[in-house]
Amino acid sequence: MNLTLKVWRQKNSNTPGRFETYQARNVIPDMSFLEMLDVVNEDIIARGEDPIAFDSDCREGICGMCSLVISGIPHGGHRGTASCQLHLRHFKDGDTVTIEPWRAKAFPIIKDLITNRSAFDRIIQAGGFVSVNTGGTPDGNALPVPKTDADRSMDAAACIGCGACVAVCKNASAMLFVAAKVSHLNLLPQGKAEKDRRVLNMVKQMDSEGFGNCTVTGSCEAVCPKEISLSFIAKMNRDYGVAILKGR
Template identity: 85%
Template sequence: MNLTLKVWRQKNPRAAGGFETYEAKGVTPEMSFLEMLDVVNEELIAGGRDPIAFDSDCREGICGMCSLVINGIPHGGQPGTTTCELHLRHFHDGQTITVEPWRAKAFPVVRDLITNRSAFDRIIQAGGFVSVNTGGTPDGNAIPVPKTTADRAMDAAACIGCGACVAVCKNASAMLFVAAKVSHLNLLPQGKAEKDRRALNMVKQMDHEGFGNCTVTGSCEAVCPKEISLSFIAKMNRDYGVATLKGQ
């Protein structure tokens, strides 16, 4: 199959970017979107031109590196799918596809389709951890965790931090990411000790990074490749509210 790509090209964070059109010729429906870009890049390199810069790592939907807003939807709009697992069978021969980077003030474009998502790392550093003091190895079963709690914590922990929630949100809000990270640890007994501080500090860092606010449109959960529920944002709101009312 043949595709026409309209790709955002930008030399560096300060340069003005713009769209350029490329033809992806002779690609197959079994290829992933990134493999198709690889084919286009090989041709560009062979022709002595700059390849399209994009992020990718594991290419099996678990690392959170790949991004790309494809025809207006982060990760291309297939439910529970990252760009690396998006196959060309979802497109039709001769289709024109617009490819853009994540757009948010907190995610500046580094080059072409690559954005700097360090803001997420700084939010994690602000509280997305459990402080473990050294000592003897605790017994594996010493802390009972109910199955339902473990399952819910796992649902939140499934977040791979790709940033699609920010990219799709009309407000460029990072609430779903932060909510998943806050909830994951706040639900578990190991994380309970730092529950209040975690919620306050991670939200504070999120605000500081310049993400937008939540208006509960639900776009984030619709594109989340790990299908994180909007209800985790309610949980974060609750945890943050309780911590605030305690005057911490």
């Protein structure tokens, strides 16, 4: 199959960007979207030009590095699917596909399709951890965890930190990401000691990074490759309210 690609090219954050048109010729439907970009880059390199810069690592939906807005939708709009898991069989021969980076003030463009998502790292550093004394491995049964809490915590922990929720949001809100990271620890007994401090510090860091407010449109949940539920935002808001009241 053949595709026409309109790809955002931008040298760095200080240089204006533009769409460039490329042809993906004789690509096969079972290729992943990133493999198709590899093939296009081989052609570009053979012509002596600068290849398209894009992020990837695991290429199996685990690491959160792939970050492409494909025809206007972060990760391309297939439920529970990261850009690296998207296959060309979802496109038609002859389609024109636009490829852009995440667009949010808190994610400045580094080059082409690569953005700087270290704002997420700083939010995690503000509270996305538990402080424990190191020592011998404790008995697995020493700290009982209700099954419902364990399941819900695991659902939140599935967040891969890709940033699609920010990219799709009209307010560039990071609430779904932060809610997932706060909740996966706050739900467990191991996370209780730092529960209040965690939610206050992570929300404070989120605000200082320039992410917008949540107006509950739900677009974040719709594009999230791990289908993180909006209900975690409600849970984080409750944890935040309780922490504020306790502080008073």
